[in-house]
Amino acid sequence: MRNRKRTGWHRIINGVNISAFLVVVFVGAPLYWLIASSFKTPAALGDSPPQYFPSPVSGANYSQAFVQYDFGIYFRNSLIVTLIATALVLIIGTMAGYALGRLPMRGKFTLMVTLLIISVFPEIAVIAPLYLLLRNLGWLNSYQALIVPYTAFNLPFAIWILRNYMLGIPKEMEETGRIDGAGPLRTIWTIILPMALPGVFTAGIFCFTACWTEFLMALTFNSTNNYRMIPVGIAEFGTVFTVPYGTIFAASVVAVVPIGILVFIFRKFVISGLTSGAVKG
Amino acid sequence: MTTISSAAEQAPVAEPLVGRPDVNRKRLARMGWAFTAPALIFVGAVTIFPIVYSVVLSLSNVAVTGSGFSLNGFTTSNYSLVLKNSTWHYALGFTIIYTLITVIVELALGTMIALVLQRLTGGRGVMMALLLIPWSMITVINAELWGYIYQGTYGVAEAIFTAVGLKPPAAGFLGTPTPAIISMMVADIWKTTPFVAIIVLAGLVMLPGDVYEAAEVDGSSGWSTFWRITVPLLRPTLALAVMFRVLQAFGLFDLPYVLTNGGPGTATTSLAILGYNAMFKNLDFGTGSAVATTTALLVLLGCLISLRTFRVQVGKEGN
Numbered sequence: 001m002r003n004r005k006r007t008g009w010h011r012i013i014n015g016v017n018i019s020a021f022l023v024v025v026f027v028g029a030p031l032y033w034l035i036a037s038s039f040k041t042p043a044a045l046g047d048s049p050p051q052y053f054p055s056p057v058s059g060a061n062y063s064q065a066f067v068q069y070d071f072g073i074y075f076r077n078s079l080i081v082t083l084i085a086t087a088l089v090l091i092i093g094t095m096a097g098y099a100l101g102r103l104p105m106r107g108k109f110t111l112m113v114t115l116l117i118i119s120v121f122p123e124i125a126v127i128a129p130l131y132l133l134l135r136n137l138g139w140l141n142s143y144q145a146l147i148v149p150y151t152a153f154n155l156p157f158a159i160w161i162l163r164n165y166m167l168g169i170p171k172e173m174e175e176t177g178r179i180d181g182a183g184p185l186r187t188i189w190t191i192i193l194p195m196a197l198p199g200v201f202t203a204g205i206f207c208f209t210a211c212w213t214e215f216l217m218a219l220t221f222n223s224t225n226n227y228r229m230i231p232v233g234i235a236e237f238g239t240v241f242t243v244p245y246g247t248i249f250a251a252s253v254v255a256v257v258p259i260g261i262l263v264f265i266f267r268k269f270v271i272s273g274l275t276s277g278a279v280k281g
Numbered sequence: 282m283t284t285i286s287s288a289a290e291q292a293p294v295a296e297p298l299v300g301r302p303d304v305n306r307k308r309l310a311r312m313g314w315a316f317t318a319p320a321l322i323f324v325g326a327v328t329i330f331p332i333v334y335s336v337v338l339s340l341s342n343v344a345v346t347g348s349g350f351s352l353n354g355f356t357t358s359n360y361s362l363v364l365k366n367s368t369w370h371y372a373l374g375f376t377i378i379y380t381l382i383t384v385i386v387e388l389a390l391g392t393m394i395a396l397v398l399q400r401l402t403g404g405r406g407v408m409m410a411l412l413l414i415p416w417s418m419i420t421v422i423n424a425e426l427w428g429y430i431y432q433g434t435y436g437v438a439e440a441i442f443t444a445v446g447l448k449p450p451a452a453g454f455l456g457t458p459t460p461a462i463i464s465m466m467v468a469d470i471w472k473t474t475p476f477v478a479i480i481v482l483a484g485l486v487m488l489p490g491d492v493y494e495a496a497e498v499d500g501s502s503g504w505s506t507f508w509r510i511t512v513p514l515l516r517p518t519l520a521l522a523v524m525f526r527v528l529q530a531f532g533l534f535d536l537p538y539v540l541t542n543g544g545p546g547t548a549t550t551s552l553a554i555l556g557y558n559a560m561f562k563n564l565d566f567g568t569g570s571a572v573a574t575t576t577a578l579l580v581l582l583g584c585l586i587s588l589r590t591f592r593v594q595v596g597k598e599g600n
Contacts, residue, residue, distance in 0.1 A: 019397040020408065027411055030471060033425050033437065043440060048435040074528040096320035102315030104306055111317075117326050117581070122532035124553040127332035128560050128570050130349065152327030153301065155320050171491070184312060213419040215535040216553075220561060231421040235539050244429035247427050256414070263417045273480050274479050 001180040015036025035257075038062070038249035045245050054163055061246035062254070070225055071251045074233035077222075079257075081143055081229065085150035089158045089207045090200055092151070097199070098188060102174070112160070116131065120155035123216045145221040146229070149213045158203035161273060165199030200272040205266045212259055230255045295580035332577065339570035349418035357569035359464055369572065372555040379462070379551070380530040380562060381470050384523055390470065391477025392519075396507075398478070399485050412475035420472070424539035431455050438464075461541055465549055469536060477522055484518030485511070524583070531580055552576045 017069060033157075037045060038061055040054040044193055065071040131140075173191055182190065197273045218229040228236070234255070237248050263270055287373070339359050341352040364367050398408055430438050433453035442449040479499040488511070496506045510521075534553035535541055543558070545548035550558075552572060560569030 016400045016402075018399060019393075020401055020404075023394050023397060023408070026471070027415060027475060030426060030430070031414060033430065034422070035530065037429065046435050049440045050435060050437045052335045092319045092323065095316040099313035099316035103309050103316070105310050105313040105317070115324065120322060120528040120580065120581055121328065121332070122528075122553065122573075124556050125335055125573045125580075126328060126331035126532065127557070128573065129334035130327065130568075131561075132334075133331070148323070149327050155324055159320060168592060175497070208364060209417050213417070215419075215421055215538075216557070220557075231535075232420045234419070235421045240311045242343065245425070248425050249429075250590055252419075252425065256418060257415045260414055266589055267406075267410055267413060270413060271479060271483065273481070274476065 034249055035253055037245065038253045040246065042050060042244075042246045042261065061250035064244075065247045065251040067232075069237065069247055069251075069255070070228075071230075071233060071247075074228050074230045074251075075254065077227055078212060078230040081146045082208055085147045085154065085211050086141070086204055086207045088147070089154045090204055093155055093158035093162050093203055094193065094196070094200065095198075096155070098160065098166050098192060099165045101163040101166030102169075102171075102192075112163070115159055116158035119160075120151075123153075127216060128257070129222055130217070134221055141220075141222050141224045141227045143227070145202045145227075146211075146214075146218060149217055149221075150214065152208075154210050155206040158207055161203045161206070162196060162199045165196045169195045169280070176255065201266055202269040205270055206273050207261060208262065209259060212255075216238070284298050288511045335570050335574055335577075337565055341567060343565075343567040343570075345416045345566075356567075359445065359567040360564055360575075363571045363575065368550065369552075369555060370549060372550050372552050375462075375549070376531060376533060376551045379466065379533065380527055383466050383473070384526045386466070386470050387474045387526065388519065391522075394474065395485055398482050402455035409440050409479065414475075414477055416471045416476045416479075418472065421539050424536050425473045427464070427471075428455075428540050429509060431464050440593055455467035455541055455550060456545060458545060461545055461548055465536060465540055467538065467575035469530075473526065480522045481515065481517060484515050488514050523581045528580055528583060531576065531583075 006120050035055050036052075039057045039059070040051055041056065042059040042064075044051050044054065044058075048206060099105065100112065134140050136143050171194060174187055174193065176191070178187060213231060214229075215231045215235070218232045219235070221233070222228060230251070234248055237244055237251070303368055337352070340355055340357065342354055342356050342358075344351050344353055348355070351353075394412075398405055401408065413590035430436055433439070433456065436452055439449045450457060453460075454464045455461045492514070493506065496510055501509070532553050533551040534557065537549040537551055537554050541549045544555045553576065556569050556572035556576065558569075559565045559572055563569075
């Protein structure tokens with residue numbers, strides 16, 4: 001671009017900026033609509049033509065979501081399930097990623113490809129047997145009904161990401177640990193893990209997002225109010241005769257905020273996961 | 282080939298500092314399996330066992346009893362029922378066409394956005410953060426949001442159509458099959474295009490700059506540079522992005538479940554919706570499992586076809 005003539009230069013920059021503006025409108029307009037609608041009064045939500053700016057700005061939908069509906073319970077449930085599943089995935093995934101990345105095991109390649117295929121398997125293919133299994137265990141409507149499947153379904157991707165990071169750590173690092181007489185577990189904890197930390201973040205944020213947004217299993221396994229997850233709660237707000245859009249959008253904004261903050265803070269890791277993880281494996 | 286080269290590369294890691302190499306290697310391999318075991322148990326119990334059991338269900342006479350379900354012998358009737366069912370034919374066709382159109386549009390739009398971002402001199406970080414919001418959004422929220430946008434009497438889509446002089450669909454955006462399918466695709470494209478854009482942008486950034494300088498010297502125009510240099514170089518990135526999107530889109534469930542409930546009629550009934558309704562609405566686990574298993578087989582077929590591409594990438598990664 002630096003070789004471009006000056007006269008053309010301005011035109012290009014303008015073109016780029018206009019296109020970028022269009023991208024912002026394309027992505028941002030529906031998001032604006034979600035947020036703006038959540039601050040309209042319940043009556044104003046049905047205005048035709050619609051209110052483009054909420055007036056008056058109202059918090060009624062937010063209090064309704066938490067008081068009249070049990071969104072607080074759903075939020076708590078989603079947080080518990082997501083945090084525990086993510087922790088399990090990171091612990092189990094780091095161990096497996098280390099082994100598959102750095103230890104001499106036979107059949108590693110087959111194992112990695114199997115994991116890859118499992119990670120793209122449609123959930124619908126396992127939902128019925130899992131439902132019957134959980135029912136026999138008496139686990140329907142419990143936290144473990146979702147924690148266990150979420151852990152299993154997010155492990156393959158986490159293992160891939162972590163294994164790739166583990167591969168990149170120079171072997172001399174590990175040997176230093178061994179010379180110092182540290183056992184294998186201590187070497188992993190003090191030397192390998194700190195170096196694989198970006199991979200742990202990447203795997204963690206992907207797992208968190210996947211658990212937070214999952215719908216089919218949450219819908220099928222946990223149907224009672226006390227164990228309902230956010231996506232199911234939001235979907236069920238709408239099953240009554242008039243759809244309470246205000247409540248839905250207030251709840252949605254609350255559900256989008258934590259993940260939005262997390263993704264914003266860790267965006268480097270998300271992007272590295274999307275590119276090295278999702279694309280290459 | 283990949284196996285051999287990666288095994289050879291792993292060998293130095295196991296190089297012992299004390300003791301005999303073969304003993305040490307065996308010990309490290311044992312440790313490796315011990316470390317992998319928890320992951321294998323989890324994944325095996327929750328994915329492989331159910332997949333096998335799903336196949337068993339789909340090949341059985343499943344009867345609903347008071348206390349649960351009982352399997353009464355082997356049958357292929359579930360499959361013959363499904364394969365002859367016109368709703369299944371429609372769902373299969375719908376899922377394939379929906380997948381093809383959304384993925385093609387997402388790829389084209391995503392590439393355009395990536396090219397814009399690549400040329401952007403400032404504010405790229407903010408743009409990336411904005412693009413990540415739809416990606417991380419709960420699909421149910423996306424569905425509710427677009428449901429409100431498309432709403433028949435007070436939806437903003439009607440207002441925008443009228444304002445620019447277009448005629449909104451007579452029965453509303455979600456009232457008749459074709460508008461409903463297009464409307465749903467728009468909602469999907471909005472949520473997923475940013476994901477494609479980020480992947481393509483990462484691919485663009487990694488392209489060698491000297492090729493472009495050479496092209497510029499040769500007097501290649503922007504358009505032909507794009508088609509003759511950028512696209513071929515990006516092909517591996519694009520191919521894998523497409524494959525992941527295709528496999529994901531094949532499991533389409535959340536969006537139609539909330540936005541259209543598979544309707545109007547069965548217009549937006551995907552394979553996953555059909556299977557779910559058979560199993561959990563009609564309690565027909567045999568037929569439902571047959572639908573689910575055929576869907577999984579199609580996905581698996583797609584995977585095996587693309588395994589060549591995978592192998593190339595995995596091999597590269599191993600280095």
